[in-house]
Amino acid sequence: MSKGQPFIGIVQGDACGIGPELLPKLLQGLEENEKNRVLVISDRRVLAAGCAVSGLEVPCKALHERAAIDPHCGEIQLLDVPCLDPAGIVPGTVSADAGRAVLETFGLAIDLAKAGTVDGICFMPFNKAAMHLAGIGVEDELTWAKARLGVTSRASEFNVIDGMWNARVTSHVPLKDVAGRLTIELIVEAIVLADQTLKRAGYANPRIAVAALNPHAGDGGAIGKEEIDTIAPAVEKAALQEIEVHGPFPSDTLYLKVRDGQYDCALSMYHDQGQIAIKLLGFDQGVSVLGGLPVPITTPAHGTAFDIVGTNTANVRAARNAFRMVVAMAQGRAHRHA
Known part of the structure; x- marks a missing residue:
């Protein structure tokens, strides 16, 4: 458990969905002390595509290997994982290539958490159909993360609204x-x-x-x-x-x-x-928590929203809540959404 501001890994999500758009919106809205303790795990081209949709520019220190990660460098770091060229996918569709990129970036984030490099993980929305096309081989990302972390006890997804x-x-x-x-x-x-x-x-x-x-x-x-x-x-x-x-x-x-x-x-x-029930109480702000794992992992509860991809209308509130939730869990404190 981190006593100060924890070091959080943020994963790009499914590149065919609204994740690339949400990512720069989330990063731009962080407080300075939060930006200083963030590692973005993404193909730089996917982040650039999200910046183009959102009209935002987010300065990041680009890294090309795990050994270069510095939790105390004082700025947003981007661990560039060359796994997907957005020019080769169709936004708003289920893509095996996007699913493979999810497994590569999420898997790297889990490995970094297992090694103690990051204190928690927040991922932009995944698409289960894409992950199955990519060969995930299990029911969902929770089951996959559980196996990668070597957890044999019960794990389950929780949803949180305010x-x-x-x-x-x-x-x-x-x-x-x-x-x-x-x-x-x-x-x-x-x-x-x-x-x-x-x-x-x-x-x-x-x-x-x-x-x-x-x-x-x-x-x-x-x-x-x-x-x-x-x-x-x-x-x-x-x-x-x-x-x-x-x-x-x-x-x-x-x-x-x-x-x-x-x-x-x-x-x-x-x-x-x-x-x-829980989505009716606040669909645009809900957070999913992967419970029962040794590292806190959260994501917006709303999914990839293929129907609005590329329109710059994706609401960042749930992503922001997911980030603040994983920070709070890494610090062992309760958090209610803003």
């Missing part, structure tokens, strides 16, 4: 398979990870609210017994580990409790149960 956290028990799985995957042990693991992740983010005693699976929390078993047989016992078991956790609550009102400050984090049973 201090409201959302965690998941299951993530990128078909909805028809969710009920069959829920076990007491899996839900307890998710609760424990949520507690650990929020503590790492500066919450001394995180308050966690667990969602039901069925409408009306099953109505006492009339419309589903997962709450009785699985979710409630998991909540009780997790509470024995001195975790402040309650539920299951009907999911149609659960997020109002988090919004109103009764809880810090909601734990959803499946992906869209939480994503729909």
Whole structure:
């Protein structure tokens, strides 16, 4: 954990999306003390393409090898990774070449974090289809990062909007398979990870609210017994580990409790149960956190936005929030979005 301003690696993201445009907007808006502790990991041509779209110029000290990185040099550093010529891709489309560039730059950032060179990573949006075309070989970037870091315990994506956290028990799985995957042990693991992740983010005693699976929390078993047989016992078991956790609550009102400050984090049973609610509360400012890893990693929650690529209309707010979140996590303090 960094006591002062941590040294953060910023990764270019998918070059066919809005990442190249967001990058100079993010860098220009940083405070001077933040600029002095930033390493951009990108092909310089991708950054230049983003500057051309945004109309911004961002002075950077160009580096061509890892050995030249200096966390205390006093200016933005660009580690030039010659992995992609923007002239060879079509903006707003899924590209295997862009996916390969993502894996190369993100992989380098992870290796730098593993070596202790950077204290945290903030990446501009990736495109999962592009990464699969590039041969990622696993479900998503979280699973890939987990393997590259040698993590064998549970890891999961969290979404954060203005201090409201959302965690998941299951993530990128078909909805028809969710009920069959829920076990007491899996839900307890998710609760424990949520507690650990929020503590790492500066919450001394995180308050966690667990969602039901069925409408009306099953109505006492009339419309589903997962709450009785699985979710409630998991909540009780997790509470024995001195975790402040309650539920299951009907999911149609659960997020109002988090919004109103009764809880810090909601734990959803499946992906869209939480994503729909949390994105409605602030789509243009949301942050995704890769939880359960030894290094804090964040990204804007909104994705690559192919439909607005090249229009210079991408809102940098979520990227700025993602950067400030990873800084706060590297320092072990809580952060609410500006």
